[in-house]
Amino acid sequence: MKEKLVMVGNGMAGVRTLEELLKLAPNAYDITVFGAEPYGNYNRIMLSPVLAGEKTIDDIMLNDEQWYVDNGITLKKGQEIVDIDRVNRKVIAADGSEQSYDRLLLATGSNPFMIPVPGNDLKGVISFRDIHDVDQMLAASKEHKHAVVIGGGLLGLEAANGLMQQGMSVTVVHLMDSLMERQLDKPAAAMLKRSLEERGLHFLMQAQTEAIIGDTRVEKVRFKDGTEIYADLVVMAVGIRPNTELAKKSGIHCERGVVVNDTLQTFDPRIYAVGECVQHRGIAYGLVAPLFEMGKVCANHLAKIGIGRYEGSMTSTKLKVTGIDLFSAGDFTGDENTEELVFQDAAQGVYRKLVVQENRIKGAVMYGDTIDGAWYFDLMRDETDISDFRNNILFGQAHLGDSGHGDDNRVAQMADSAEICGCNGVCKGDIVQAIGDKKLFTLEDVRAHTKASSSCGSCTGLVESLLAHTVGGDYSVAPHLKPMCGCTERSHDEVRVTIKDQELKSIRAVMDFLEWKTPDGCSKCRPALNYYLVCAWPQEGLDDYQSRFINERAHANIQNDGTYSVIPRMWGGGTSPKELRAIADVAEEYKVKTVHVTGGQRIALYGLKKEELPRIWKRLSDAGMVSGHAYGKALRTVKTCVGKEWCRFGTQDSTHLGIELEKMTWGSWTPHKFKMAASGCPRNCAEATIKDLGVVCVDSGYEIHVGGNGGVKVRATDLLCNVSSEEEVLEYTAAFMQLYREEAHYLERTAPWIERVGLTYVKERIVEDVDARKTLAERFLHSQKFAQVDPWKERAEGVDEHEFVPLKKVS
Amino acid sequence: MQHVEKLDMAQDWIEVGKLADIPRLGARVVNSPLGDIAVFRTASDEVFALRDKCPHKGGPLSQGIVHGKRVACPLHDWKIHLDSGEAVAPDEGCAASFPVKLDGDTVLLSLAASDGCPNK
Ligand code: SRM
Ligand SMILES: Cc1cc2nc3c(=O)[nH]c(=O)nc-3n(C[C@H](O)[C@H](O)[C@H](O)COP(=O)(O)OP(=O)(O)OC[C@H]3O[C@@H](n4cnc5c(N)ncnc54)[C@H](O)[C@@H]3O)c2cc1C
Ligand code: SF4
Ligand code: FES
Numbered sequence: 001m002k003e004k005l006v007m008v009g010n011g012m013a014g015v016r017t018l019e020e021l022l023k024l025a026p027n028a029y030d031i032t033v034f035g036a037e038p039y040g041n042y043n044r045i046m047l048s049p050v051l052a053g054e055k056t057i058d059d060i061m062l063n064d065e066q067w068y069v070d071n072g073i074t075l076k077k078g079q080e081i082v083d084i085d086r087v088n089r090k091v092i093a094a095d096g097s098e099q100s101y102d103r104l105l106l107a108t109g110s111n112p113f114m115i116p117v118p119g120n121d122l123k124g125v126i127s128f129r130d131i132h133d134v135d136q137m138l139a140a141s142k143e144h145k146h147a148v149v150i151g152g153g154l155l156g157l158e159a160a161n162g163l164m165q166q167g168m169s170v171t172v173v174h175l176m177d178s179l180m181e182r183q184l185d186k187p188a189a190a191m192l193k194r195s196l197e198e199r200g201l202h203f204l205m206q207a208q209t210e211a212i213i214g215d216t217r218v219e220k221v222r223f224k225d226g227t228e229i230y231a232d233l234v235v236m237a238v239g240i241r242p243n244t245e246l247a248k249k250s251g252i253h254c255e256r257g258v259v260v261n262d263t264l265q266t267f268d269p270r271i272y273a274v275g276e277c278v279q280h281r282g283i284a285y286g287l288v289a290p291l292f293e294m295g296k297v298c299a300n301h302l303a304k305i306g307i308g309r310y311e312g313s314m315t316s317t318k319l320k321v322t323g324i325d326l327f328s329a330g331d332f333t334g335d336e337n338t339e340e341l342v343f344q345d346a347a348q349g350v351y352r353k354l355v356v357q358e359n360r361i362k363g364a365v366m367y368g369d370t371i372d373g374a375w376y377f378d379l380m381r382d383e384t385d386i387s388d389f390r391n392n393i394l395f396g397q398a399h400l401g402d403s404g405h406g407d408d409n410r411v412a413q414m415a416d417s418a419e420i421c422g423c424n425g426v427c428k429g430d431i432v433q434a435i436g437d438k439k440l441f442t443l444e445d446v447r448a449h450t451k452a453s454s455s456c457g458s459c460t461g462l463v464e465s466l467l468a469h470t471v472g473g474d475y476s477v478a479p480h481l482k483p484m485c486g487c488t489e490r491s492h493d494e495v496r497v498t499i500k501d502q503e504l505k506s507i508r509a510v511m512d513f514l515e516w517k518t519p520d521g522c523s524k525c526r527p528a529l530n531y532y533l534v535c536a537w538p539q540e541g542l543d544d545y546q547s548r549f550i551n552e553r554a555h556a557n558i559q560n561d562g563t564y565s566v567i568p569r570m571w572g573g574g575t576s577p578k579e580l581r582a583i584a585d586v587a588e589e590y591k592v593k594t595v596h597v598t599g600g601q602r603i604a605l606y607g608l609k610k611e612e613l614p615r616i617w618k619r620l621s622d623a624g625m626v627s628g629h630a631y632g633k634a635l636r637t638v639k640t641c642v643g644k645e646w647c648r649f650g651t652q653d654s655t656h657l658g659i660e661l662e663k664m665t666w667g668s669w670t671p672h673k674f675k676m677a678a679s680g681c682p683r684n685c686a687e688a689t690i691k692d693l694g695v696v697c698v699d700s701g702y703e704i705h706v707g708g709n710g711g712v713k714v715r716a717t718d719l720l721c722n723v724s725s726e727e728e729v730l731e732y733t734a735a736f737m738q739l740y741r742e743e744a745h746y747l748e749r750t751a752p753w754i755e756r757v758g759l760t761y762v763k764e765r766i767v768e769d770v771d772a773r774k775t776l777a778e779r780f781l782h783s784q785k786f787a788q789v790d791p792w793k794e795r796a797e798g799v800d801e802h803e804f805v806p807l808k809k810v811s
Numbered sequence: 812m813q814h815v816e817k818l819d820m821a822q823d824w825i826e827v828g829k830l831a832d833i834p835r836l837g838a839r840v841v842n843s844p845l846g847d848i849a850v851f852r853t854a855s856d857e858v859f860a861l862r863d864k865c866p867h868k869g870g871p872l873s874q875g876i877v878h879g880k881r882v883a884c885p886l887h888d889w890k891i892h893l894d895s896g897e898a899v900a901p902d903e904g905c906a907a908s909f910p911v912k913l914d915g916d917t918v919l920l921s922l923a924a925s926d927g928c929p930n931k
Binding site for chain 1: 825827828832833834835836837839840841842843844847850854868869870871874875876877878879883885886887888890901902918922
């Protein structure tokens with residue numbers, strides 16, 4: 001017989017836990033759910049837009065009653081559990097009925113706090129927590145005029161805004177002298193107050209409520225200083241208290257909330273708890289993102305998989321008032337050990353503050369333009385050392401040395417028709433609608449449903465902003481480390497370390513050792529694992545071609561019509577009549593539709609059939625050419641200018657240097673593509689300062705620049721160091737490439753990698769630590785011994801023949 | 812599986828090659844009068860056949876990465892169920908599937924495409 005799982009509290013955290021459980025172990029339990037509210041599970045967050053008239057109750061249902069039926073769950077809605085008999089393992093409902101359990105899940109949420117003043121039980125005095133409250137507010141707004149909201153925090157302001165949208169005249173009463181004092185500092189709060197006042201809200205600051213006055217229905221609110229104001233409706237939004245009543249009564253250890261450990265178990269190991277009712281490591285959370293993280297871990301243990309621990313979350317907040325962009329995370333007040341970085345442009349209504357300690361972000365407050373909120377949040381979570389870009393950090397990620405697409409920033413003000421994702425043509429309106437209609441909470445969800453941000457990724461910040469703006473916080477938060485993909489909980493770094501430490505030498509071995517959740521991974525993790533293995537064990541020939549993206553498997557670039565392109569290497573951008581003749585011959589013979597001079601100083605042939613590739617490669621190979629790896633996460637091109645040999649300004653032989661660099665590095669597999677250039681003087685005709693590694697020749701020698709990118713987001717390089725000989729350039733390059741190869745995440749280009757680990761770190765390893773540089777360079781050259789095999793020549797001679805010929809031709 | 816029954820009634824099984832000709836977690840193409848058909852082999856040596864045309868924008872599914880009973884299209888990474896040819900939700904669309912079976916280590920294919928797919 002199946003075990004019985006009973007859940008008390010049919011809210012967002014609990015049901016999310018069940019969803020996660022059903023994904024992992026659909027048939028593990030007979031599940032019964034008790035919910036005091038007479039509905040399925042709805043998106044409580046969206047009560048604010050419902051109140052503001054932007055959504056309806058139907059829009060915000062997450063799991064309707066059919067969902068419970070479809071999943072074999074018994075839903076007892078409108079039934080409150082009043083007691084738990086832990087000895088006999090059963091729960092008792094208000095109507096006296098009983099239900100036994102093997103495991104019990106408490107998800108009772110929290111209760112709004114009603115300030116204990118006379119009159120707080122009068123008709124028309126309510127809280128803002130559930131559908132019932134919203135119904136009452138909407139009804140009041142039809143018959144009455146004056147609303148008073150007590151509490152100038154997130155919830156209070158959203159309530160006030162909603163009531164104002166419904167036509168009421170609203171006064172917000174706040175005890176402190178500054179709004180949202182737990183999320184905002186004074187300047188940001190002042191800007192917020194000003195714009196809310198412009199919209200028509202009234203504020204009474206530093207006002208302490210003394211009594212609520214009325215016969216049966218509220219009529220007035222009186223304050224300590226004796227003033228009184230009219231009120232037909234009073235909404236109390238002064239805070240919430242974890243709902244521990246049931247747990248306490250049945251003897252489960254509670255403090256402020258129900259105390260749980262890292263596996264979300266209460267003091268009684270058969271009883272789990274998740275959500276706002278919980279206190280974990282001293283913290284009770286009041287936002288959805290951490291609750292969902294809890295749900296995930298809890299489900300894992302209920303499913304008896306037993307891996308994963310909840311280790312706490314960092315949270316960020318947003319105010320869901322249409323047209324107002326506001327972001328806050330972490331410790332934004334600081335103390336004597338912290339510094340503040342502030343940017344303020346009052347005319348534009350923009351304010352940003354970062355609280356920094358020892359060059360690490362501790363907190364952030366932003367008002368007016370919050371596009372970079374997600375970025376600051378990441379930097380904070382990863383504890384990134386910001387010293388290398390601290391001078392520019394307040395201008396935002398888009399301004400780290402670039403032009404980029406980072407201009408049109410204010411998502412709140414954008415029209416619905418504004419295009420957010422240029423690759424897939426997705427507009428703001430599409431995304432906002434999908435978030436609502438399809439109940440999306442994470443960036444991954446939005447990508448899957450709308451395709452926005454799923455291609456080149458340059459609009460990720462905008463999408464995150466929109467998401468936060470629509471659902472009110474950062475939903476992509478993982479407690480500590482981001483998992484590689486849905487197949488595992490492990491991060492890239494953990495996987496890389498384990499491969500080395502455990503001497504794992506196949507994708508299968510990695511998946512088995514780290515308990516992959518899928519039988520053979522997915523198109524995200526397999527290529528990554530393959531690369532990590534190839535990089536860790538160069539000598540062993542571990543390359544698993546079936547785990548490579550088609551371009552790297554076929555050694556040519558797949559095109560939109562299923563044909564392929566061929567781009568042979570032209571060392572340092574140079575070529576010869578013999579090579580050109582061979583290319584011309586091939587182009588004629590195979591009726592090549594397009595011959596194109598690429599952006600990387602070489603020639604590309606387009607529209608080739610896969611079957612023809614080995615024969616074409618043979619022709620090019622006979623003329624002495626090798627693969628240009630234009631298809632690979634690999635060394636691509638080394639652009640050069642003519643340099644000292646011809647140019648009147650040339651200081652060194654940049655062409656020769658470029659060719660030497662390319663000869664040393666070609667064939668190397670890298671986490672993402674790797675491009676180089678060498679310019680003969682600071683005029684920099686080879687555009688060395690937007691390459692992964694660029695050399696600018698100067699009279700005294702060579703400047704080595706790293707971490708540039710000319711792609712999606714232009715980033716100019718950082719200067720690594722100056723050296724005086726070609727030999728040194730080669731050694732530093734080998735060392736730099738190897739450091740990148742060994743430590744970057746798969747598909748992380750040098751630019752974001754350097755922004756993540758910091759230039760200072762790279763300098764320490766490559767410039768300051770001579771031994772480290774030499775051993776890195778040695779490891780690079782060692783691995784090149786096995787990598788520098790021309791894949792085209794091999795295939796022209798018959799390797800992987802099956803890849804290029806059909807299995808059969810049937811006529 | 813549903814289509815297995817159906818295909819036993821089909822007469823015209825065509826021998827297209829040996830199981831070993833198809834890489835594990837890979838695919839090979841059969842050129843046919845109906846267009847290209849991709850024949851997939853999973854980790855557990857099951858075989859499936861789909862029209863080699865992604866329901867999204869026609870990408871050649873045979874060139875994708877096979878995982879579990881799915882293939883990721885090489886062009887824009889839609890995932891397609893190998894058994895039904897349906898795109899994995901939330902994407903929508905379907906590539907026609909063809910009956911295919913093993914006789915010992917010989918792969919047999921029938922050109923009678925399954926019903927129900929608009930993009931046959
Ligand atoms: C062929 C070429 C365009 C051309 O005809 O000139 C090209 C073609 C493609 N580029 Fe590029 N890029 C080409 C030079 C560039 C350059 C210019 C350069 O290298 O100096 C850039 C900007 C510089 C840079 O990378 O920093 C460039 C930035 C990109 C990006 C953005 C990378 C980024 O980190 O932001 C992508 C997307 C990606 O890699 O994820 C991309 C991706 C692509 C892909 C591979 C898209 C794809 O996955 O199919 C295109 C392959 C077409 C094909 O079959 O060859 N291509 N691409 C150029 C080949 C150069 C070569 O000889 O190898
Ligand atoms: C208006 C509003 C706006 C918000 N905006 C945001 C936002 O923008 N971003 C954000 O992250 N969070 C926001 N929140 C907070 C978020 O909604 C909560 O953190 C989340 O809903 C808590 O989930 P939960 O499952 O713990 O509790 P709940 O969703 O409250 O669910 C608990 C359920 O248990 C039921 N219950 C309690 N006791 C019993 C019992 N004994 N027997 C049976 N049933 C019982 C309750 O009736 C309730 O339905 C907002 C909240 C409100 C009210
Ligand atoms: S070649 Fe590069 S820029 Fe041109 S369409 Fe393809 S990816 Fe975009
Ligand atoms: S063509 Fe297959 S995903 Fe676009």
